[in-house]
Amino acid sequence: MRYSKAFIPTQKEAPKDATTPSHSLLLRAGYARMVGAGIYELLPLGMRVLTRISTIIRDEMDRAGAQEFLMPAIVPAEYFKESGRWDSFGPALFRLKDRKGGEYHLGPTHEELITDLVRREVRSYRQLPLNLYQVQMKYRDEPRPRAGLLRCREFLMKDAYTFDVDEAAATESYGIMREAYKRIFSRLGLDYRIVEADSGAMGGSTSAEFQVLAQNGEDAIVACGSCDYAANVEVAEAHFKETKQTNGKMGAREKVHTPGVHSIGEVISFLGGGLRPESTLKSMIYIVDGKPVMAVVRGDHEVNEVKLARVLDVEEVRLASDKEVKKVTGASVGFAGPVDFDGRLIVDRAVTHVLDAVVGANETDQHYRNVNHGRDFTGDVHDLHLVTEGDGCPKCNDHLRLYRGIEGGHIFILGTHYSAKMGATFVNDGGKSLPVVMGCYGIGVTRLIAAAVEQYNDDDGILWPMAIAPYQVHIAPLGNDGEVAAKSEEVYQALRAAGVDALIDDRKERPGVKFKDADLLGMPIRVTIGKRGLASGEAEVKERNHKDAEAVSFDTLIDHLTALVVKRGGRLLDVS
RNA sequence: CGGGGUGUAGCACAGCCUGGUAGUGCGCAAGCUUUGGGAGCUUGAGGUCGUGGGUUCGAAUCCCGCCACCCCGACCA
Structure with missing residues (x-):
């Protein structure tokens, strides 16, 4: 991409209402714009990050045997009335009427619709297990949207639903999805913890949250330094020894x-x-x-x-x-x-x-x-008290540490909560009719954009993990020298031919402006090409998360960069 | 929903208390100079002062209603 043609409206000053780094930086660096409280537009750079994230999610969901489909965002009221959530969801539900007075709502989550689909189409155990997912906008009239993309009223979610013949099979499906989620969050390059959590109003028996660690996270979680115990403080337990006082x-x-x-x-x-x-x-x-x-x-x-x-x-x-x-x-x-x-x-x-x-x-x-x-x-x-930093781990009694986290994903075994209520049954191999056993699995896709920025930023801007950066390499030609421009163009074309996603800053701007914008946008690798380097036959390669730059000969530059992209977890485009 | 705050140019703000024809910085356009970390000078474009009403000879400024947005709390798969 040529910067001169790209729609990347950056701002020097932080917007006054931005409170967290992700909110401020995503606006300043031209990734997103606000339309209303908790309602945002994703600009081209933001859209590229979103695509990177959702591509990884789809890749892993498909690998785990889930099939993508799409449900409507606008839903007739009858389904939520049937499950009782038309009332229990309360004011968080965006409700609307059509011209004939028929009642609808915008989907905040889709258990009812999928359950209805399955009760209409699934009759036999031979059709199970079934695992369906979608990537779609969700709508919740949050009491207080906040912190930019972290808590929105409209947000993109990947939601998957599994259907099994019994609890054991459902647990197996849950395990497969848990592994898929681990792969997803690792591939995204995020530091996260899998924590025990409250199943809340979903009424599930087993659930786990995927918490992205971040200073500004809304959730408090504890994790053990020695073993794998981690939990949301809502449910976290502390070590307890049954000893009697004398x-x-x-x-x-x-x-x-x-x-x-x-x-x-x-x-x-x-x-x-x-x-x-x-x-x-x-x-x-x-x-x-x-x-x-x-x-x-x-x-x-x-x-x-x-x-x-x-x-x-x-x-x-x-x-x-x-x-x-x-x-x-x-x-x-x-x-x-x-x-x-x-x-x-x-x-x-x-x-x-x-x-x-x-x-x-x-x-x-x-x-x-x-x-x-x-x-x-x-x-x-x-066990009644809120676990604190001083408490011992319930598993191994080592010290629990307190973290803030952003809930990036939540997986549940729902059991027959919806299927029993809505009559989604199948006939088992003994000819008996039983409700299907369900699981549901969410990932806040747009939220993860912000979560990544919360985790990776500094005073100058964003530091994208390679896997989700909008561009892998940012080329900064300095000065108005014709030779520099020609050499930079050559490097740009060679990178593209090698399958690297590159952004070339071909604007007529002073070096300082280009450097500032490069730091703000946050591509993982910056290649600076100037008159000085041209004379010595070298370009300057700087990783956004490193302090120092490295001089690399033009002869080996492309190989060096492609190797670096791959090493950092990036994938090269298929250019054949 | 309770408490607090803010709406003035694309962005960040001053002006309001004490009413009298709208200002600063950044950004934008043009010119000259400059060119390895957000350049300098000159010129210029750009505003129903959130909105409706009221007071007044006169309202960005005073009064009342409404709307939007933000913060704290409550709430929240």
């Missing part, structure tokens, strides 16, 4: 006057004496199905509400208001405690190890000292 050491419970002391921090500084947060207990009141539930965690821990909801087997839990807390405990907020609490009590298992804890006394301005689980209160013991 009874003999317990002190006698005593009430202490603690005026105006509400938080754990205030308790620590008020009582002093080397009291540490882990020797206190935090008692949170939740309202679940209209009834109060007290969750007790160690003072240095936080309640994991996803875990709490799972323990209670409910969709969601709600923190009680100040008024409700007062009604339930008889004390103002900050003085709740498990001793003599009248109501359901859920206790984090780490609490059972705390000796002589300080807790609220359910009386305003009063706390108890020397409170011990088992003696002063009981309650149901569960």
Whole structure:
């Protein structure tokens, strides 16, 4: 591509609303433009990255035995009404009406449609397993779109669906897709972790998230440094040893006057004496199905509400208001405690190890000292707290480390959640009619563009991984010298003949401008050709992620560059 | 949905408090010079000041409504 003919509108200044590197750089470098909140145009460079990513995805999906097809983005309401999601999806669903008043929505995901297709077309176990996927725009009216392409209301997704005869076969399909996903994310050149995750409203039994590590990721995840354990903090567990505290050491419970002391921090500084947060207990009141539930965690821990909801087997839990807390405990907020609490009590298992804890006394301005689980209160013991950096790995007890991640992919075994409800059945080899067992597998394709930039950027611009860079080599001829231009053109043509995707900056711009734009656009290899190099018969080859350039003779330049492209994970075009 | 903020030239902003015919930088066009890290000088084009109403002799500026966008929270396969 010739830069002079290319549509690459770059900007010197960062757009005022851009908050993350990917947002700012994709706009500045001319990859994308915003149309509305969470709605973007992909410009030619952005489109090339998208194509690179989706090509890798298609390649691996096909290799895994999935077949590409396409469902509509606009969907009649009947399908979501049948599954119940017309209501449960709530305001996140973009709804519309046709001229006759018929109701439709824009597809936020497509389980219902595919299930309908399968119930109409699949009758026998002989037609299974089946694995279908599409790459298509999804629409979700997010409460708050943000960070450019990271959370959009319209976004491109690859979604695959598997159909199997039973749970075992479905698990096998899931395993195949998991391997395909690993290949995809590795080929994209992204640093990622496969983490255990909450299956959420999809209602699946098994699921895993593919989290792209990035400073600005929306998700918090933990990963073990020694073993392969990794999990979203929503579900992450901490190491726990079943050891009992020694009874003999317990002190006698005593009430202490603690005026105006509400938080754990205030308790620590008020009582002093080397009291540490882990020797206190935090008692949170939740309202679940209209009834109060007290969750007790160690003072240095936080309640994991996803875990709490799972323990209670409910969709969601709600923190009680100040008024409700007062009604339930008889004390103002900050003085709740498990001793003599009248109501359901859920206790984090780490609490059972705390000796002589300080807790609220359910009386305003009063706390108890020397409170011990088992003696002063009981309650149901569960894993309840939000895992933190200090926790041990549940598998090997080495230290867990905290990361931020961007959810690039999510795979689920759905089971018969949709097939049973919608009557997608088949006849097995024993002549029995059974619901198909489903799995679904998503990748946020447009999101991955931004995720890659989040992971690979510096002060000057983007540093694309070779596999998804819009062009592999960026040629920068310097000056208006005719010989330089001719030599550069020669190199450009030779690279193209060798199957390398090259961009040549043939604009009449000063060297500084070309260098700045080259750094901003972020192609992995820059080849600088100037008068100086021409005299010595050399071009300057600089990798975007390296500090220093390398002088390479024109005689070996093309071989050098093609080898470098391949070494960095790039593929050469078939030019035969 | 709650709280906060911003809408003025393609981009980033000043002007608003204290009302009086719209400004700066970058970018764009032309000319001369310059040419290995976003050049200098000269000239020029470009704006219904988000939108509707109100106050006023007069509104970018004051008042009210609406819209859009951003941030924090809530929510979110």
